[in-house]
Amino acid sequence: MSATTAEKSVTAPTLRVVPGTLRGAGRMVERSILVYRRTWLIIVSGFFEPLFYLLSIRIGFGALVGDVQTPNGPVDYAVFVAPALMASSAMNGAVYDSTMNIFFKLKHARLYETVLSTPLGPSAVAVGEITWALMRGVLYSVAFLGCMAALGMVVSWWALLALPACVLIGLAFASAGMAVTTYMRGWNDFEFIPAATLPMFVLSATFYPLSSYGGLSWVVQLSPLYHGVALVRAACLGDGSWGLLGHVAVLAVMTVIGLRVASRRIGTLLLT
Amino acid sequence: MPVIAATSVHKSFGDFEAVRGVDFEVARGEFFGFLGPNGAGKSSLMRMIGCVSPTTSGELRIFDLDPGVDGAAIRARMGVVPQTDNLDQELTLLENLVMYGRYFDIPRRECRDRARELLEFVQLADRADSRVEPLSGGMKRRLTIARSLMNRPELLLLDEPTTGLDPQARHVLWERLYRLKEQGVTLALTTHYMDEAEQLCDRLVVMDRGRIVAEGTPRGLILEHSTREVLELRLSSSAPDDIAERLAGTGERVEVLPDRVLVYANDGEAALSSVHQLGIEPLASLVRRSSLEDVFLRLTGRSLVE
Numbered sequence: 001m002s003a004t005t006a007e008k009s010v011t012a013p014t015l016r017v018v019p020g021t022l023r024g025a026g027r028m029v030e031r032s033i034l035v036y037r038r039t040w041l042i043i044v045s046g047f048f049e050p051l052f053y054l055l056s057i058r059i060g061f062g063a064l065v066g067d068v069q070t071p072n073g074p075v076d077y078a079v080f081v082a083p084a085l086m087a088s089s090a091m092n093g094a095v096y097d098s099t100m101n102i103f104f105k106l107k108h109a110r111l112y113e114t115v116l117s118t119p120l121g122p123s124a125v126a127v128g129e130i131t132w133a134l135m136r137g138v139l140y141s142v143a144f145l146g147c148m149a150a151l152g153m154v155v156s157w158w159a160l161l162a163l164p165a166c167v168l169i170g171l172a173f174a175s176a177g178m179a180v181t182t183y184m185r186g187w188n189d190f191e192f193i194p195a196a197t198l199p200m201f202v203l204s205a206t207f208y209p210l211s212s213y214g215g216l217s218w219v220v221q222l223s224p225l226y227h228g229v230a231l232v233r234a235a236c237l238g239d240g241s242w243g244l245l246g247h248v249a250v251l252a253v254m255t256v257i258g259l260r261v262a263s264r265r266i267g268t269l270l271l272t
Numbered sequence: 273m274p275v276i277a278a279t280s281v282h283k284s285f286g287d288f289e290a291v292r293g294v295d296f297e298v299a300r301g302e303f304f305g306f307l308g309p310n311g312a313g314k315s316s317l318m319r320m321i322g323c324v325s326p327t328t329s330g331e332l333r334i335f336d337l338d339p340g341v342d343g344a345a346i347r348a349r350m351g352v353v354p355q356t357d358n359l360d361q362e363l364t365l366l367e368n369l370v371m372y373g374r375y376f377d378i379p380r381r382e383c384r385d386r387a388r389e390l391l392e393f394v395q396l397a398d399r400a401d402s403r404v405e406p407l408s409g410g411m412k413r414r415l416t417i418a419r420s421l422m423n424r425p426e427l428l429l430l431d432e433p434t435t436g437l438d439p440q441a442r443h444v445l446w447e448r449l450y451r452l453k454e455q456g457v458t459l460a461l462t463t464h465y466m467d468e469a470e471q472l473c474d475r476l477v478v479m480d481r482g483r484i485v486a487e488g489t490p491r492g493l494i495l496e497h498s499t500r501e502v503l504e505l506r507l508s509s510s511a512p513d514d515i516a517e518r519l520a521g522t523g524e525r526v527e528v529l530p531d532r533v534l535v536y537a538n539d540g541e542a543a544l545s546s547v548h549q550l551g552i553e554p555l556a557s558l559v560r561r562s563s564l565e566d567v568f569l570r571l572t573g574r575s576l577v578e
Contacts, residue, residue: 020344023377024375027374027377030371031363035363109358109360109361114372115375116324117322117354118375118423119377120344120375121343270324271325272285
């Protein structure tokens, strides 16, 4: 009898962790849907952001700046910048969802404390919340791409691949954002977030090609957003290359580390 | 097989030892209490039993399972009413219960049926579609109890369930807890109200500074550690310092508190007349039955609610 229970306790958890986490994550998503069903206007409001962004570059800069030289020839400036804005918007959405929203539920609503008293574990919480952030992100990315197409900024069918690229950006930034949030002591600490995302937004080959950074281009490559911009731009301009896998790898590593830290930290914060 | 079995369980937070080695067992169907003042280690112990806090050392088994290994399986069979309400403010009452049931993987339709039934049980059915925020403290507690019953738990943990409630709300709650006991649910409750422990618990442990100082039935503890009756005397503030010595022969034991003097005696009235014979004239006097408060005072030298 004691031998069988001991055996069970060794093997069972390893077999159960993954499906258990996914099932639990599904419950967290279910809760978000329940909450946002009533506040769907907040979600709709997010669709206007890309429209204004894109109109400003189409009507504004686009008219002032000439073509940009890319390896595949000259490209209209608006067509060059739009994918970078799409990537940045995916980053901003994911960061917002995984920092402010998560912090509120962690410290004020004490939602996770409630959830952890049920069979759900910290990894289910982390994966579930990030999945929801991604689902919202996909909606916005589709809207963004739709606006780009409507304004004549999409030059190839490959642009559809910008959607999975944005999911990856969202995943990487939501995971990292959630991990960082678990270290926040109070609302004041959130001042640091724009301090990290704003320079990334400006310095990730967003508004000019990597070549124009000259000797400082290695700094640009340290920005995770740069890798996201590179992927989305390659998709929108239709220039695929094996080198893109490197960008995918950077974002994938960021995701794995972020998720690990986030679920471990939720555990240490709440399961003491 | 006991529902909860603890063997020299310790819990430390850094240098602070919240629980310093406790042993106890809770049998199936029992209403078990942890009585003690704030800071006695009751909540730390509850969190360990709730599998949301690992033990520092010692052995804890719930449903004969190890919380460190099978935490999720144990939590699936347990209901928890935490000390402070942590209801989901973004959902209605009904949604709070349904969603909580979903965390246990109960099918949605089943969750809705149980939620309706439980809102009825805690007398909140008419508020099903309202938000949590406007509810009174007593209603929030009742909703939290309803929530803890969504998974039909075999064991229900209640951490100070009536703190901050008015007397009427407390009695409504007690009555609901009795009904759960009748249905065969094992209940474990912490409280610093002796009347609550005396009324509800089949058996209890008295805790002080992270240790268990006594264990038994409420009646048994009183018989063992106190006299049948207590004579309470209120004396004028200029009462002589040697009052304890002068009263020494009266009753079995005398306890001098800042605001009153307690004389422990099996016959309180007889003790009062001997007080009068000694020429001591109290401002007021009262003869009452011994309570768990007296047990606590006897065991720790301090009163329970300070």
